[in-house]
Amino acid sequence: MAGKEQLLTHLPTEFGGLEAGPIQRVEHELEPWEKRCHALADVLDFHKIINTEEKRRGVEALGAEMVGKLTYYERWIVAFTNILFEKGILTPDQVARKVEDVTARLKATPPA
Amino acid sequence: MPEHEHDHDNGHAHDHGGAHAHPGVGSSDYVPGYFEILERSITELLVERKLIGPDEIRRQIEVLDSRTPALGAKVVARAWVDAGFRKRLLANGRAACEELGITFYDDTGLIVLENTDTVHNLVVCTLCSCYPRPVLGLPPDWYKLKPYRARAVSEPRAVLAEFGTIIPDDVEVRVSDSTAQVRYLVLPKRPPGTENLTEEQLAAIVTRDAMIGVIPVEIRPDHRQAK
Amino acid sequence: MSTSAVVAAEGEIPIFSSGDRVRVCVRYPVGHFRVPNYIRGKRGIVERVIEPAALNNEEEGYGRNAGSRRHYYRIAIAMNELWSSYAGPSQDSLRIEVFETWLERI
Numbered sequence: 001m002a003g004k005e006q007l008l009t010h011l012p013t014e015f016g017g018l019e020a021g022p023i024q025r026v027e028h029e030l031e032p033w034e035k036r037c038h039a040l041a042d043v044l045d046f047h048k049i050i051n052t053e054e055k056r057r058g059v060e061a062l063g064a065e066m067v068g069k070l071t072y073y074e075r076w077i078v079a080f081t082n083i084l085f086e087k088g089i090l091t092p093d094q095v096a097r098k099v100e101d102v103t104a105r106l107k108a109t110p111p112a
Numbered sequence: 113m114p115e116h117e118h119d120h121d122n123g124h125a126h127d128h129g130g131a132h133a134h135p136g137v138g139s140s141d142y143v144p145g146y147f148e149i150l151e152r153s154i155t156e157l158l159v160e161r162k163l164i165g166p167d168e169i170r171r172q173i174e175v176l177d178s179r180t181p182a183l184g185a186k187v188v189a190r191a192w193v194d195a196g197f198r199k200r201l202l203a204n205g206r207a208a209c210e211e212l213g214i215t216f217y218d219d220t221g222l223i224v225l226e227n228t229d230t231v232h233n234l235v236v237c238t239l240c241s242c243y244p245r246p247v248l249g250l251p252p253d254w255y256k257l258k259p260y261r262a263r264a265v266s267e268p269r270a271v272l273a274e275f276g277t278i279i280p281d282d283v284e285v286r287v288s289d290s291t292a293q294v295r296y297l298v299l300p301k302r303p304p305g306t307e308n309l310t311e312e313q314l315a316a317i318v319t320r321d322a323m324i325g326v327i328p329v330e331i332r333p334d335h336r337q338a339k
Numbered sequence: 340m341s342t343s344a345v346v347a348a349e350g351e352i353p354i355f356s357s358g359d360r361v362r363v364c365v366r367y368p369v370g371h372f373r374v375p376n377y378i379r380g381k382r383g384i385v386e387r388v389i390e391p392a393a394l395n396n397e398e399e400g401y402g403r404n405a406g407s408r409r410h411y412y413r414i415a416i417a418m419n420e421l422w423s424s425y426a427g428p429s430q431d432s433l434r435i436e437v438f439e440t441w442l443e444r445i
Contacts, residue, residue, distance in 0.1 A: 008367075008369050009367040009369075009376070010376060014238065014239055014375055014376065015261040016239070016261070016265045016266070016289065016375045017238075017265060017266045017421070018258070019262070020262035020263055021259050022274060023260050023263075023271065023274050024259070025254050026253045027252035027253045028253060030250065033145075033147070033148035033152075036155070036169055037151050038176060039170075039172035039175075040151065040154070040169055040172075042172050042175075043164050043168045043169055045218065046217075047163070047164065049164070051399060051402070052218070054399070054400055054401070054402055056239070056371070056400060057400035059240070070147075072241075072253075072256060074147040077147050077154065078147075081154060084154070087402075089158075089161075089163065095150075095154070095157065098153040098156060098157055099149055102152050102153050103149055106144055106149070106152075110141070110142055221389070223413075238375055239373060239375060265377065266421070266422055266425075267426070267427075268427070268431065269426075269431070281427075281428045284428070284432060285427065285428075285432075286431070286432050286434060287431075287432070287434070288435070289375070289433060291373045291374070291375070291437075292373060292436035292438070293396075294389060294411075294413070
């Protein structure tokens, strides 16, 4: 079937020259977790644990469905998680257990 | 080429982790979403492993909060009143900003693009959301969404018109697509009638959107009175 | 002592200079790239050489944080070179940074 290679040769995040609708001048004040996520990205880059270009590549690698359905900072945190697994810095089990732990903690004492 | 419909890149920035549908962060009923929990988890794990320090993120938030369009406006106003600074700014944007104490916390460079009677500059990142954050702060959603990123490089005049900006046909529209290490700041034209404004008053009329290049700098009615 | 005997390392000296006519290469990397599809094969002019030489961002995307560096170039490409049906004035143009390995001289 012709055209499947376009899934590889065009990135789901690449928009230059595509058809698109009118610009809606939306903006929003970042939520605290989004700001922390942005700061995390900068800190990861300072240490070259995940450099900025790796982050971009990680977002691209999420694929079209996730790129389409996740918000901007949701894409970042998922990309970081994947890359940390790739590099053997964290394991899925460690993250899963920590997520359980954090969830329980936040239910018990909601964040200020 | 098949077009990908991206719900969150089509210009609808409506889903922000449920914070609009649910109680806000400060409320005792606030329920953090999945991705916030993931963010907290990843950070805790990295701090536990001493890969990042316990205060680094908090410190970087302070850095980010200190970066707003007011910094860029200071740079523009200084360039308008000081010809030597303007020359240095156009030769090396980052170094000139550093003269004003605006540090660059990353490895990006800055090229300042001067709007003139013959060239109008516009900045975009078609591949992601590159933006001169050290000197302007964080970009607005529309800059990061598909319509702007798709059309700024193929129909810039139509995009400008949507912002209410009409550029005459004898003026070149020049679009800079940031793809690598360099970031861009537009140096807008100084509007007529501002000859008697102080540098501080000039900075007050320079908007973020003028430094992206989608609108010109205009004198607002309350600024027409010179001191 | 004459400086004509100085040999530069690979990538130290920019291959292109301001004013050179270049074409963006046509090839299709799998994985990460920073040369958008819409400029591939398009002709332009080097506006300036970006200094200093820097890492290949395609490789950087896979974790390469140090190593051989080459130059990026800010390239001017006419809008009507990019889009056959460009409706605006002929002097409208694009500027974009392209890594040295993605350019060929014409």
